[in-house]
Amino acid sequence: MSIDIDPLRAADGLTVTDHIENTQFEVYTDRRVDPQPRPESDHYFPVDASVAVETGSIEIPRVGLVETRDWDGNLLTRGDCYEMPAGEYHIGINPAPTKTYLGIKTGFSVSTTDRTTRIDLDVPSEIRLGFRSLHQTPAGTIKTPTDPKSVMKAVSLLGTALQTTSPERSFPTLRGHPPLIEPNESFEIPSQVTPIDSNVEIIIPPEYRYLYPVVSLAYYFAADVVPGDEPRIEGDGWTYPLEPGFEERTAQVLRQSFHMDCLARTEGFYPVDLHERETTNLDLNWEQLYDLPLAERLGEYLDVPFEEIEPELPQWTLTTDVRPDPENVEMLPFVAGELSIIRSPETVTPVDNDEGAGVGFFRGPGGNTAITIEGRAMSDDVSVDCGELMRGGASVGDTRGADASVERGAVPAQTEFIRPEPVDTVEHAWVGDGVPLDANKATLDAYHRRLEAGQVEQSRISVLVVCNDEQMREEDNVGDLYGLRDMVQFDIEVRHDLSREEMRDVLSSNVDFLHYIGHVDDRGMQCADDYLDLTNEDLEIGVSAFLLNACQSYQQGEALVHRGSRGGIVTLSDVANSPATKLGRIIARLMNSGFNLRTALHVAKRELITGHQYIVVGDGGTTICQSRSGAALVLSLEHTQTECLDVLVEGFPNGPYGIGSLMYINLERDDRNYIIPSKVSINEVTAKKVKDFLDLEDTPIFYDEKLTWNDELPDLTDQG
Structure with missing residues (x-):
């Protein structure tokens, strides 16, 4: 059970x-x-x-x-x-x-x-x-050849997971997980996958670069994807072109139709007071729209020019780049299930490690340091001089890599870094070869592990902090930050200077989250007596999620995911000890507050520019516990001319509270609900009301543009 x-x-x-x-x-x-x-x-x-x-x-x-x-x-x-x-x-x-x-x-x-x-x-x-349980499992697996026309038939069945074609399918609990797709010589549909006739067709050329970007649309509309020359969507007597700007138009259709479903569903089983419904400038008959069949309703939605609704739309949560290769077809149900905007880049921009153009930490001639992140020089407060402790042992100072030679460079030579095109969404994932800068390296085995998550022997959440370097003990007090919850039971253990054999035992244990502090280099993870290389060792991995806060930990983290973990946060380069310690503490508190890996790193990057040296590998939606609010909340506070504050509450989809969920803010006494994701501005709130609100839950707060927490926030009544 x-x-x-x-x-x-x-x-x-x-x-x-x-x-x-x-x-x-x-x-x-x-x-x-x-x-x-x-x-x-x-x-x-x-x-x-x-x-x-x-x-x-x-x-x-x-x-x-x-x-x-x-x-x-x-x-x-x-x-x-x-x-x-x-x-x-x-x-x-x-x-x-x-x-x-x-x-x-x-x-x-x-x-x-x-x-x-x-x-x-x-x-x-x-x-x-x-x-x-809010956990969702696929009804079965569609087996298909991987040529584009066959995959189009498989994608046409993703919408069979929908539990309704009414606007209520904008609730995550009524969408269901799409059936899986598996390469096969012949096309086979399991008996439990029953097609839905929505009367919506998506017509595209039979090419992966056109197919992959419409996968989320096919799922959400329960649409048939059929071959044709001009990309378009067709319904009951209407046609909507997807050119020019195919990928952009496809993303617009998803955002617009989903948002309008959220507005229309207030006419159905859940007639709530919805902020977005009250503030929309669209003059539409929502009751009539609610009662229309899906195809007719979608046609009415798309009659509204995107420019009219765009100002009302929240920032979408996730963009996933899926390379137009047949080996990526198995990822499509997982990407669609997240309602991700999908792009399918035919070319990639490689990053020349010798140029120092964004990977993070690079050594210049003679061992000098040159640091750029996404083309920007670090500010003085995070710059590294030759005397700063780094997480390794290069001649320029100690770094979180072990005995790193000057010649070794930032990354192993066999690692290909790529720079995906920037996104307008909060989160960004990458499916395909290469190591993406500033994006979640998503992998199929990690997503399958999300579905395979089974029973655990204890109800408590286990966190293990391992510090394998005496000079980094400042960070091992993150153990005090996990478990700062009054309604969630944690087992927290901090261990030091583990031997190679002890580290093997740790990695094989059923730990929910491993926070590793120490050194990593080409030889693997440094232990008290030797190095443990996860890429070469035959290991049983039981750790569910992790932060490897060490230099160049990408390959070791990738090996953890390949061998059994769901996902984790790793580094792409050498990382200085001081900002690495700060980031470790931020991630600890965010994971403890119920954030998933991708959103936690997104928040950390807002505070530390060095966060761009880190990426998520595996399933970026992994959490170790659930936030008290369900959604992941981030607050921004700003004093006004009076003694009051302006409050911005950002709600991010998280775990079972996915995109389309409802939230309401227990700050002002009203019953208005907001669609997740949301940015809710509440102006001129008294300091006492803000304090009472913050007492409800441990929450990340940007105050004076600096990240802080409830227990670190100064007395708001003394500010202004």
Whole structure:
């Protein structure tokens, strides 16, 4: 079973552990309870586990909205403060780390505080609780030859995962994971993959460079992809051209149609007060649009010029570059499932390691240092002089590489660095050969491992900090930063100077996150007695995710992913010890706060220009725990002319709270929801309200344009 439901030890209630998503939360009751298994059919919506308890109240440590339906599933009301008379009800509470449902056969009342949501029964009685993991698995695997026309047929079936063709499919839980694709000599469709007739066709030339960029559209529209000369989309009596500017037009269609679905869905099962709906300048009949079939609705959407809606659109989260090669077809379902904008570059720009044009740290003639990042010189506060400690042992100073020779250069000669074209999205992934600068090197085995994530033997989240160098002990106190959560249980261990054999044992253990501090060079990871080269060793890897905070750790990290890890953060070059320590501390707090690898590194780069020396390898969506809010939140605070502050709240998709999820900001008392991703500006907020808001959750905060945290923030009432 993917979900365990156990009695709490230190309080009255239950612990709910989702072993697939590595999430855990507590449900409180007004008395000790003994959960008894119940059939999953007790609940209106599907659940993975169901129990019954006798209690007078249910409380969760989340500020959520409670949705009440009658026993037939009809929506009765939704809110955070109301009462219901005696009756039989199905209840859902959102957000929560798992889908949470209650079955109640009595009257009840709903109330919220600034930290909890509570349901009080009129009389103590049996409550049936159901929980469903937000983990999604493919229905099956489509086998196909890898010629473009055959792959077009396979891509046409990605939309079979959609659980609805209504605008509600803009919710991540109603999209489903696309079926997998596997190369094969003949075309085979598994019986459980049933085509959906959406009456939408995407016509493109049968070439990979045209096929790959439309994959997310084919999935989201459940569209048939068919060969033709002029790229276009066709529906019930309408045609929309995808030229000129094929890839740009394709991205615009995805962004526009998805956003308009989010607005239209407020006319359906979830009639929430949506900020984007209230502020749109589009004068459309949303009720009528909601009721239209998908093809007709899409035609109406695309009748609106993109220029009219573009100012309303949030910054999209992810762009993925997929090289137009047949060996990349297996990646397509994973990229589509993330609703990524897809580009398919036919050529790449290699980076000449000798030029020092963006890889990071390079040695000039005679051992002098020359540092540029993305063509920009480092500012004085992060520049490296010959006396600064680097994470290795070059003649210019110590670096996080071990005994590095001047001749060795920044990277092994066999590594090909490439520079992808810049993106307008928050995150950037690369599928294909080469090591991309400033992009997540996505790999198929890592994405498969996301699906294969199975049960763990313990409900606690394990973090291991390994420091293999005495001079870097300043960073090993990151162990204190993991586990700064009041509702998530961590096992945190800090170890020093591990031997080669001890390091092998660590890597084979089922650790959720490994934070490695030390040296890496061509010989591998430095241990107390020798080097451990992960690229050559026959190792069993059990570590789920990692940060290898050492010089040139890319190849060692790539080997970890190849041998069993989901993903991690690695370096492309030599890294100076001081900024590396700062980055290590930032990543530790962000991962502890529930950020995924890609978004964590994105935030770190905003604070440290040296963050561009790091990339994510493997599955960039990997998390070690879930944020208290569900979404990953970043705040920016700015003092005004008064004693108030302007607050910018950025919400990023994260884990099960993917693009299209809803969030609301518990800063002002209103019920408006926002679509994730969002940037929410709230002006002239009193310092006390900001402080009360920040007390709810450990959150990264940009204050005076510097990254800080709740426990490091100065007294806001003394500023201004």
